[in-house]
Amino acid sequence: MPASDDLTLLIEAAREAGKIALRYTGPEARVWDKPGGAGPVTEADLAVNAMLERELQAARPSYGWLSEETEDNADRLGREQVFIVDPLDGTRSFMEGARTWAHALATVAHGEVQAAVIYLPMMDKLYSAAKGAGAFLNGEPIAPSSRDSLLGASILAARPALAPEHWRRVPDIKRSHRPSLAYRTALVAEGRYDAMLTLRPTWEWDIAAGDLILREAGAATSDRYGARLRFNNADPRQMGMVAAPRALHENLTGALAPKGAVPRF
Numbered sequence: 001m002p003a004s005d006d007l008t009l010l011i012e013a014a015r016e017a018g019k020i021a022l023r024y025t026g027p028e029a030r031v032w033d034k035p036g037g038a039g040p041v042t043e044a045d046l047a048v049n050a051m052l053e054r055e056l057q058a059a060r061p062s063y064g065w066l067s068e069e070t071e072d073n074a075d076r077l078g079r080e081q082v083f084i085v086d087p088l089d090g091t092r093s094f095m096e097g098a099r100t101w102a103h104a105l106a107t108v109a110h111g112e113v114q115a116a117v118i119y120l121p122m123m124d125k126l127y128s129a130a131k132g133a134g135a136f137l138n139g140e141p142i143a144p145s146s147r148d149s150l151l152g153a154s155i156l157a158a159r160p161a162l163a164p165e166h167w168r169r170v171p172d173i174k175r176s177h178r179p180s181l182a183y184r185t186a187l188v189a190e191g192r193y194d195a196m197l198t199l200r201p202t203w204e205w206d207i208a209a210g211d212l213i214l215r216e217a218g219a220a221t222s223d224r225y226g227a228r229l230r231f232n233n234a235d236p237r238q239m240g241m242v243a244a245p246r247a248l249h250e251n252l253t254g255a256l257a258p259k260g261a262v263p264r265f
Contacts, residue, residue: 001060001081003130006107006115009059011128016055017048017103018121021088027097040091045069048103049087056083056105063107066236068205074234081109082232086205090180099123104182106208111230113212118182127186127213135189135217142190144219148247150255156184156196166199171255181241185210188243189217195244195252199224204236210243220249225259 024044031042049069057065060083064076067085076082083105088094090101099122106116118127127142129135135142147153150171157175164170176193178184184196185207208231211221221229224240244252 001107003107003114004133006060007117007128007130007133009056010105010107010115010117011126013052013056014103014105014117014119014126017052017087017105018119020044020048020051021094021101021103022121023047025097027095029095031095040095041069042088042091042095044094045088045091049085052083052085052087052105056085060107064232066205066232068203072236076232077234081107081114084108084113084205084208084231084236086182086203086209089182089206090178093179098179100178100180100183102180102182102186104205104209106212106231108208108231111232113208113231116209116212118186118209118213120183125186127189127209129213129216131212131216133216135213137186137190142217144188144214144217144245145191145194145248147194147245148251150248150251153194153244153248153252155252156187156193157198161197161199166257168255168257171252181206182210185214185241185243189214189219195242195248197224197240197242197252199240199256201237202240204231204233204238207238207241211241214243218245219243220246222249222253224253224256226253 021044029042064079064082086104094101103119107114115130154174188196221243
């Protein structure tokens with residue numbers, strides 16, 4: 001299926017997901033704790049996931065399925081193409097009534113993202129990309145910043161990511177944070193921040209859509225050690241993510257401690 005066709009499908013699904021999520025008032029939505037300390041899930045997460053799984057798989061029955069809110073199985077590993085979905089990224093923000101939660105949807109073929117959407121309904125911001133066709137925010141082209149120096153760079157990261165053990169030398173940067181990983185990737189793709197990084201093992205559904213949007217915008221992406229990101233793995237986690245304009249990305253990954261030098265999380 002052409003990436004452009006998949007993108008049209010994802011955009012329609014993301015907008016419908018937004019309509020469903022907005023029926024629930026964040027602080028009043030019913031909440032459950034996932035097993036094993038995996039965090040909260042709300043009735044909005046589950047309702048959006050049910051719609052996406054039903055509609056997307058009906059539209060593309062040959063595609064596999066990987067979602068934060070669906071029990072995983074090995075069937076997807078034998079599919080040439082797969083949906084990777086976070087029905088509601090930033091659940092805690094949603095619960096607090098904040099605006100910065102998102103729906104993140106992607107299609108992947110042979111490990112590489114082909115089409116991607118990140119949609120923030122409460123801000124009416126829809127980021128989109130199809131492989132080879134550029135990246136857009138509400139239909140307008142976007143691009144990352146032009147910064148190449150780490151000194152003074154604005155970087156989206158959680159505070160623990162700047163602990164000295166993760167770096168050859170902790171850089172002098174301006175740190176900010178957004179709870180939604182998908183939104184962090186989008187903000188870098190549109191140049192509002194210079195870079196983003198997360199150093200913990202990172203679920204594919206949090207970053208698959210952002211990976212393509214970033215690369216189509218002109219940024220570089222990798223895991224924390226500079227390796228290329230490949231998706232639909234048996235263990236659907238990456239070794240973190242680093243995203244930035246190409247020259248800054250090289251400087252950023254070069255400043256991080258090498259593989260084997262960092263304590264395991």
